[in-house]
Amino acid sequence: xxxxxxxxxxxxxxxxxxxxxxxxxxxxxxxxxxxxxxxxxxxxxxxxxxxxxxxxxxxxxxxxxxxxxxxxxxxxxxxxxxxxxxxxxxxxxxxxxxxxxxxxxxxxxxxxxxxxxxxxxxxxxxxxxxxxxxxxxxxxxxxxxxxxxxxxxxxxxxxxxxxxxxxxxxxxxxxxxxxxxxx
Numbered sequence: 001x002x003x004x005x006x007x008x009x010x011x012x013x014x015x016x017x018x019x020x021x022x023x024x025x026x027x028x029x030x031x032x033x034x035x036x037x038x039x040x041x042x043x044x045x046x047x048x049x050x051x052x053x054x055x056x057x058x059x060x061x062x063x064x065x066x067x068x069x070x071x072x073x074x075x076x077x078x079x080x081x082x083x084x085x086x087x088x089x090x091x092x093x094x095x096x097x098x099x100x101x102x103x104x105x106x107x108x109x110x111x112x113x114x115x116x117x118x119x120x121x122x123x124x125x126x127x128x129x130x131x132x133x134x135x136x137x138x139x140x141x142x143x144x145x146x147x148x149x150x151x152x153x154x155x156x157x158x159x160x161x162x163x164x165x166x167x168x169x170x171x172x173x174x175x176x177x178x179x180x181x182x183x
Contacts, residue, residue: 003174004116005169005171006115006119006132006171009131009133009167011129011165012128015127015128016030016111017029018030018075018103020103020108021102023088023092023094023101024100026099030127033073036069036070036071037068037069038065038071038125039073039122040065040070040071040072040154041073041123042058042119043109043112043116043117043118043175045078045083045117046083046085046090046091046094047086048117048118048173049173050116051118051172054135054139054142057135057142058074059096059097061150064151068158069158070154073098073101074099074100074101075100075103075108076091076101077103077114078117078175082176106177106178117173118170119132119170119175120133120150122153122157124157130153130157132170133167133169134170134171135150135170136149136150139171149168153167
């Protein structure tokens with residue numbers, strides 16, 4: 001497990017386009033998430049201990065904000081040759097309240113600039129990046145969370161206010177790149 005931190009966010013950057021298969025058997029595109037007041041794109045996977053530790057919190061986010069004109073989508077881009085737990089077949093065993101998409105080519109992760117799992121990208125209604133930071137201040141133990149930074153960013157956006165540019169990076173396992181995608 002290689003601990004990786006997300007780089008400084010490129011606030012205002014447009015959300016890359018994508019078309020990926022979901023664990024629900026449907027093809028999902030960015031267009032279906034347009035028109036929401038906020039779009040949260042999360043790069044996650046099945047095997048990463050950082051994702052496993054926050055999985056219940058991600059499900060809670062999905063349930064809370066999925067009813068409030070916030071669209072949420074999770075994408076797994078890991079190479080299943082390196083991490084078999086991240087295969088599409090194993091992804092299908094998850095039951096998330098948001099679409100869970102498979103980026104087999106890893107082109108979508110590259111387009112977003114995703115580097116780790118979890119890696120969070122929050123976009124406003126114009127699909128401009130407003131937040132790329134951590135979920136909260138205690139990835140390992142939910143009972144120690146004092147600051148729910150991603151949730152606060154979503155709430156701020158829904159209130160029509162500007163999301164703070166002071167953002168702490170997310171951290172997690174590095175994306176497991178296929179040999180041809182390492183660069």
